[in-house]
Amino acid sequence: MFEQILNQIAVSRNFKKGEVLQSAGQESSKGYFVKKGLLRSFTIDDNGKEHIYMFASEGWILSDIEKEVFGNKTVLYIEAIEDSEVYIFNPGQIYQLDLQHEYTDYMISSLMKRIGVMQRRILALMSASARERYESFLQIYPDLQNRVPQKMIASYLGITPEALSKIRGQIIRNK
Amino acid sequence: MFEQILNQIAVSRNFKKGEVLQSAGQESSKGYFVKKGLLRSFTIDDNGKEHIYMFASEGWILSDIEKEVFGNKTVLYIEAIEDSEVYIFNPGQIYQLDLQHEYTDYMISSLMKRIGVMQRRILALMSASARERYESFLQIYPDLQNRVPQKMIASYLGITPEALSKIRGQIIRNK
DNA sequence: CGTGGAGTTGAATACGATCAACACCGGTGG
DNA sequence: CCACCGGTGTTGATCGTATTCAACTCCACG
Numbered sequence: 001m002f003e004q005i006l007n008q009i010a011v012s013r014n015f016k017k018g019e020v021l022q023s024a025g026q027e028s029s030k031g032y033f034v035k036k037g038l039l040r041s042f043t044i045d046d047n048g049k050e051h052i053y054m055f056a057s058e059g060w061i062l063s064d065i066e067k068e069v070f071g072n073k074t075v076l077y078i079e080a081i082e083d084s085e086v087y088i089f090n091p092g093q094i095y096q097l098d099l100q101h102e103y104t105d106y107m108i109s110s111l112m113k114r115i116g117v118m119q120r121r122i123l124a125l126m127s128a129s130a131r132e133r134y135e136s137f138l139q140i141y142p143d144l145q146n147r148v149p150q151k152m153i154a155s156y157l158g159i160t161p162e163a164l165s166k167i168r169g170q171i172i173r174n175k
Numbered sequence: 176m177f178e179q180i181l182n183q184i185a186v187s188r189n190f191k192k193g194e195v196l197q198s199a200g201q202e203s204s205k206g207y208f209v210k211k212g213l214l215r216s217f218t219i220d221d222n223g224k225e226h227i228y229m230f231a232s233e234g235w236i237l238s239d240i241e242k243e244v245f246g247n248k249t250v251l252y253i254e255a256i257e258d259s260e261v262y263i264f265n266p267g268q269i270y271q272l273d274l275q276h277e278y279t280d281y282m283i284s285s286l287m288k289r290i291g292v293m294q295r296r297i298l299a300l301m302s303a304s305a306r307e308r309y310e311s312f313l314q315i316y317p318d319l320q321n322r323v324p325q326k327m328i329a330s331y332l333g334i335t336p337e338a339l340s341k342i343r344g345q346i347i348r349n350k
Numbered sequence: 351c352g353t354g355g356a357g358t359t360g361a362a363t364a365c366g367a368t369c370a371a372c373a374c375c376g377g378t379g380g
Numbered sequence: 381c382c383a384c385c386g387g388t389g390t391t392g393a394t395c396g397t398a399t400t401c402a403a404c405t406c407c408a409c410g
Contacts, residue, residue, distance in 0.1 A: 045302040053298060069291030075298070095280055104279045105270055111286040116244030118293040123228060123250070125300040126333035127220040130366070150389065158301035163366055165390055305398070325357070338398055340358055353410080363400070373390075380383080 003087075005103060006033055009096075010087035015080040021088075022064070022078040029074045031063040031091045032056070037084025038147055041076045042155065052156040055081075055144055061110075063091055081148060130159045131167050178262075180278060181208055184271075185262035190255040196263075197239070197253040204249045206238040206266045207231070212259025213322055216251045217330065227331040230256070230319055236285075238266055256323060305334045306342050 010033065015021060021032060024043065032039060034056050041062050042052045053076060056062045064076040068091050094107070124133050134157055138145060145153070154164035185208065190196060196207060199218065207214060209231050216237050217227045228251060231237045239251040243266050269282070299308050309332055313320060320328070329339035 043298055043302065049302070051298060051301045053294065065287055065291045066294055069288050095283070104283075107283055108270070108279075108286065111283065111290065112240055113244050115286065115290060115293065116240045118290065118297060119228065119241055122293060122296055122300065123218055123226060125297065126226045127218065127224070149387095160367060161389070162368080162391085166366090169390075324355095326355095335399060336357075337359085337400085340356095341398090344358075351410100353408105355408090356406085358405075359403085361401090363398105365396105365398085367397090368395070369393090371391085374388085376385100376387095378383100378385085380381105 003033075003035070006087050006089060009093045010089035012085060012087055015084050015086060017080055017083050019080045020077060021080065021086070022074065022076070024074050024077050026074045029064045029067040029091065031061055031089045031094070032078060033061050033087040033089070034058055035085040035087060037086070038081040039078055039084060039086070040081050040148075040152065041078045043075055044077065050155055051158070052152055055141070055148065055156065057144070057147075081152070125158060130157060130163055131170070133157050133159075134164065134167055135171075178208075178210070181262050181264060184268045185264035187260060187262055190259050190261060192255055192258050194255045195252060196255065196261070197249065197251070199249050199252050201249045204239045204242040204266065206236055206264045206269070207253060208236050208262040208264070209233055210260040210262060212255060212261070213257040214253060214259060214261070215256050215323075215327065216253045218250055219252065225330055226333070227327055230316070230323065230331065232319070232322075256327070300333060305332060305338060306345070308332050308334075309339065309342055310346075 012035065015037070021039070022030065036058060039056045039062055040052050041054050041056070041064070042050045044050055054060075054062060062078055064074045064078075066072060066076070067074045124136065128136070134153075137153065137157060150164060150168075151161040154161045157164065187210065190212075196214070197205060211233060214231045214237055215227050216229050216231070216239070217225050219225055229235075229237060237253055239249045239253075241247060241251070242249045299311065303311070309328075312328065312332060325339060325343075326336040329336045332339065
């Protein structure tokens with residue numbers, strides 16, 4: 001339903017696996033609605049290590065909110081994990097869109113949903129062990145397990161690929 | 176500006192330092208707009224340890240979005256750190272409010288601001304050391320340093336009070 | 351006063367990071 | 381078709397950061 005409206009301000013584009021849609025350090029940023037496929041957003045820290053901020057599969061939106069809110073340069077890279085079809089739009093135009101169509105409730109509730117997801121993530125990062133975070137990841141996103149290489153899951157969980165590998169071995173043995 | 180409108184659906188109440196406005200595990204939840212004073216929201220994990228999710232000083236809103244979004248019971252406690260004056264409202268009524276007054280842009284941009292803050296926090300939790308997180312906390316919230324006991328800052332940063340104390344000692348010596 | 355919470359400090363511990371070696375494919379080119 | 385290669389994941393040894401547990405000081409507040 002959101003898709004029809006988005007059509008008015010967005011252009012559709014295809015990206016191949018591994019293609020970068022947006023890099024960090026840029027002056028402008030876009031919003032990306034995933035029609036088909038799978039994207040990830042991530043930062044690269046001072047030590048050159050990647051940290052995945054979000055995955056986005058069908059129906060999800062990715063954008064660098066830091067850029068929009070704080071007016072700095074972009075901090076996120078956005079990349080296709082699978083061949084993907086994506087609606088690209090200008091975040092500023094969202095406001096016009098809303099006023100015209102009164103899709104406010106939808107906008108607000110999807111922003112709140114996102115906040116809810118992030119709330120869980122923050123609380124988990126602070127209180128749960130790596131293993132607990134991995135197990136709850138599997139429960140919440142069972143589909144991603146097969147679509148995303150393990151090292152990216154580790155990066156999303158905030159641990160190293162080696163650590164995740166050991167946790168998996170441990171889970172199998174402990175069973 | 177938001178305050179005048181909020182008046183229509185909210186009631187004002189005063190809380191003393193240490194008072195609990197809301198507990199985890201409840202069926203219903205409220206929104207809290209801080210007019211004066213300082214609140215915190217936090218969880219208590221399986222080991223009985225507190226983890227602070229947010230501080231809210233004048234002009235900020237606290238609410239348990241998990242409750243609203245996922246329909247579970249509340250997961251957050253909300254408590255007054257200082258004597259506070261708070262507008263209490265029912266989150267569901269926000270929608271009516273918006274439609275009537277077309278304060279949509281304000282709503283959307285404040286939700287985005289919140290997402291921006293959380294984005295920073297998540298990325299920091301994943302990539303920065305405890306000391307780095309503490310130093311950036313001081314930069315971003317210089318006022319809170321004096322209003323909030325140290326152990327709560329530690330809890331917000333996701334570390335133990337002892338660890339924060341050692342970091343502080345280390346900063347002074349290293350200087 | 352004296353009592354309990356907040357903060358500091360130290361020793362022992364645990365969890366995950368780092369570094370390194372190796373197995374296992376899945377492609378690519380000879 | 382096979383040999384080679386780079387990337388992914390596994391495993392082990394060592395290291396570092398923060399936790400845990402404990403003792404102690406210092407106030408604020410009764």
